[in-house]
Amino acid sequence: MAAERIAIIVKEIKYWKEHRLLPETYCDYLLALYTNGEAFSEEVNNKGQWTLRIVIHLILSLLMVPFSLLVLYSTEFDSFLQLGILLLFFSYLIWITNYFRKNGHPYLHVPLIAGLLVMLLLTTFSANLILKSDLLQIMVLIGNFIYWLLISKQRKIKFLQITSVLAITFTLIYAGFINL
Known part of the structure; x- marks a missing residue:
């Protein structure tokens, strides 16, 4: 009877740990x-497998x-097929970013920045499909870089913040040179 109670208690503690209740x-x-001290030997094996999965992602x-x-x-490929593939890549990166954020993973910035770059490609390609206009491309680029700035301030990623400010500056300088 005592072994069953201990098993139930251990199961509950693992549940609390997994769902961050304690x-x-x-x-x-x-x-x-x-x-x-016997439960930690099982967790070490799981962490090894978990690390491989994270490295693959x-x-x-x-x-x-x-x-x-x-x-x-x-x-x-057809333009819409290219757009669909980019959407698939972007969806995967959003999923991985949310997964890493939910689990508190320290390398959250890797899929986040990759997702922002794919989003930049996706939006500029879409804008080019809709209307081939320099003004529209500049507006899409500045919109993306402002979004980068907001994300970097929210997540406190300093190098992304610097990159977004520089990108906005260079885009505005470029817009001045092409006389929009």
Whole structure:
């Protein structure tokens, strides 16, 4: 009977830890207390597998930008098929960003920045499909860079903030040179 109670308590503590109902250190302490330190050997194996999954997602996130450029500039696909592929890449990057944000992953900025770059490609390509106008392209670029600035202030990513301000500045200088 005592073993069943301990198993139920351990299961509840793992649930609390997984859903962040208690701080992780408290849960680790309680698990060590109730299992005499045996629960941590199982978690180490799971963390090893988890790390491989995260590395795969990070590599795929980094590869989405060159794949997007490849789809746009090196293929003879129909424009709407290219747009669909870019939307698929962007959806994947949004999903990974939300997944990393929910789990508090330290490399959240990698899929976030890749997603912002793919969004930049997606919106400029879409604007070019709708109307081939320099004014529209400039407005889309500035809109994207303002969005980057807002995201960087919200997430407190300093280098993205600097990049967005520089990009807005260079885009406005470019717009001045082409006499819009």
